[in-house]
Each structure stands twice: as structure tokens, then as C-alpha cells.
Amino acid sequence: MxxxxxxxxxxxxxxxxxxxxxxxxxxxxxxxxxxxxxxxxxxxxxxxxxxxxxxxxxxxxxxxxxxxxxxxxxxxxxxxxxxxxxxxxxxxxxxxxxxxxxxxxxxxxxxxxxxxxxxxxxxxxxxxxxxxxxxxxxxxxxxxxxxxxxxxxxxxxxxxxxxxxxxxxxxxxxxxxxxxxxxxxxxxNEREALDCDEVLFRRVVKAGFQMRRKTLRNALKPINLPEELSGEKVLDQRAETLSVDQYVELTNLISSCQK
The missing domain is CATH 3.40.50.150 (Vaccinia Virus protein VP39)
Structure with a gap:
């Protein structure tokens, strides 16, 4: 051939x-x-x-x-x-x-x-x-x-x-x-694992970017954000503005309120 x-x-x-x-x-x-x-x-x-x-x-x-x-x-x-x-x-x-x-x-x-x-x-x-x-x-x-x-x-x-x-x-x-x-x-890199619930992390990132023109407060409604987080300033940002570490922090915030 x-x-x-x-x-x-x-x-x-x-x-x-x-x-x-x-x-x-x-x-x-x-x-x-x-x-x-x-x-x-x-x-x-x-x-x-x-x-x-x-x-x-x-x-x-x-x-x-x-x-x-x-x-x-x-x-x-x-x-x-x-x-x-x-x-x-x-x-x-x-x-x-x-x-x-x-x-x-x-x-x-x-x-x-x-x-x-x-x-x-x-x-x-x-x-x-x-x-x-x-x-x-x-x-x-x-x-x-x-x-x-x-x-x-x-x-x-x-x-x-x-x-x-x-x-x-x-x-x-x-x-x-x-x-x-x-x-x-x-x-x-040296990160063995994310310092958060990785399944929830993926859900948060995907939900945020699926409605990237909206603030995270609105984009994350499908994952039922806990009421306790309503005052968090990070939710006034859009998905594209958060770094990996900030997404980890947000995931932990959500996770701690869901327990």
C-alpha cells in the first residue's frame, strides 16, 4: 500500500x-x-x-x-x-x-x-x-x-x-x-485532587457556563442554591470571571450549606 x-x-x-x-x-x-x-x-x-x-x-x-x-x-x-x-x-x-x-x-x-x-x-x-x-x-x-x-x-x-x-x-x-x-x-500540575466535592464542582462549572451571560446567581438556579448563599458577592459575577480556585471555594460554600 x-x-x-x-x-x-x-x-x-x-x-x-x-x-x-x-x-x-x-x-x-x-x-x-x-x-x-x-x-x-x-x-x-x-x-x-x-x-x-x-x-x-x-x-x-x-x-x-x-x-x-x-x-x-x-x-x-x-x-x-x-x-x-x-x-x-x-x-x-x-x-x-x-x-x-x-x-x-x-x-x-x-x-x-x-x-x-x-x-x-x-x-x-x-x-x-x-x-x-x-x-x-x-x-x-x-x-x-x-x-x-x-x-x-x-x-x-x-x-x-x-x-x-x-x-x-x-x-x-x-x-x-x-x-x-x-x-x-x-x-x-502537582494537584492530586481538588479540595472539594469534584462531582459538585463539575456541576457548578457546567451550570455557570451554560448561561454564561447571566450572573452565577441566576445561572446556578438549576442546582438549587441554598438560601443561605443569597448574600454572597461571588454570585454577582459571571462564570467566565472565576478561576479554578474560586470555583473550588464556591463549590465548598454550596456543599457546606447542603449538609
Missing amino acids: SSVRPKKHLGQHFLKDLNIAKSIADGLTGHGGYNKVVEIGPGTGVLTQFLLQNKQETSVIEIDRESVAYLKQHYPQLDGRIIEGDFLKLNMEERFPGKFGVVGNFPYNISSQIFFKVLDLKQQVPEVVCMIQKEVADRLISPPGNKAYGILSVFLQAYYELEYLFTVPPNVFNPPPKVNSAVIRLKR
Whole structure:
């Protein structure tokens, strides 16, 4: 097999620029001391070839059967480490016990779902280097007080330090997407767990941003705010103005009144 046809229904945009592929691979620092790397959606292995030069053992997860056949033919050194399947559905704890880094050119249409799964694996994944839609990258790294700041910004920033590495233009892909892409790096911070009820924390953040134009006093009505909190000034703010620590404090306030 000499080539693979990009498939629209899988959101495939194959990277052609080798320099960019190398820069993505070089973006992995080994933060957290992992010795295995999992690449999501390798396609034809443009990034994979550089990952194989790194000291960490590389495995790849690919849902496209045609791409899997291509990888097996062109990268025999990956023997036994090509997983045909959907990253979102795989039991990663079982397949990769211990710590591992995550890297890849994430399909635009499922990038948010991938990040939510990374959050579920946060104790195992100390570092992520990925290429995603630039607009999404800007949103994830946005600080509080910015209109781009959102639900996933809060959730990821609770457990990771996020860094914008570089912008990638459309013309280096086949087929070229209609938007710019960006490469970002996530490094696990030292927070083992949030100092609050994490289930309630997620409910509070989601409810706040679902009606982000309203004050938290109104946006959080669906979670039945305790009457005792009616005088809290934080409820006069909007969801996008609160930092992770402020959301933790608000969650604890709500939790203490519900007991």
C-alpha cells in the first residue's frame, strides 16, 4: 500500500510538513517521568516516524483500517504496538498500566471528547502534546476574565499547565482544513485532587457556563442554591470571571450549606 485516502467522516487531515511533525514530537519533554507514548490517530505515520526516534516506547491508536494496514507495512518497528480501535472507547488503564504521554493530530470533531478522557486518565497522563483547531486551543489556554474561557478551560487548568507552542497553517495538510491549527502542551500540575466535592464542582462549572451571560446567581438556579448563599458577592459575577480556585471555594460554600 503506497498511500491512504483521507476520510471526511473520520475528520482526517493528514499532515505533510515534516518539520512541523518533528516539532510536535520534540514538544514532548518527558514531564512526569513516563517512558511510554501513545499517539492518537497516526494516519500515515508522518508524526510517528519522529516519535520512534525518541527514547520513550511509542504505541499508536488508529480507528481507520486502511491507515492501520499502511502503518503495519511501513513501520514494522511498531509490531505489536498498533492498536486498531477508538481511543474514546478503549480501556486505557488496562492496556497501558502506569504513566504514559499522549500525542497526536487530534480530529477536530472529537478533540473535546479526547480531553475529557485525558482528564479521566489524569493520574496516568502527565503530559499531552497535540495539534487541534486554533480556536479551541485559544479557548483552552485562556485565563479567567476572557470571553474564550469556558468549561473545558476550567477543567483542564485544574490539573494541567497549558502552553501554546505554535500555529499551523491549513496548507500543510491533505486536504487543507478551512481553519488554522495550533499545537499546545499540557503538563500535569502537582494537584492530586481538588479540595472539594469534584462531582459538585463539575456541576457548578457546567451550570455557570451554560448561561454564561447571566450572573452565577441566576445561572446556578438549576442546582438549587441554598438560601443561605443569597448574600454572597461571588454570585454577582459571571462564570467566565472565576478561576479554578474560586470555583473550588464556591463549590465548598454550596456543599457546606447542603449538609
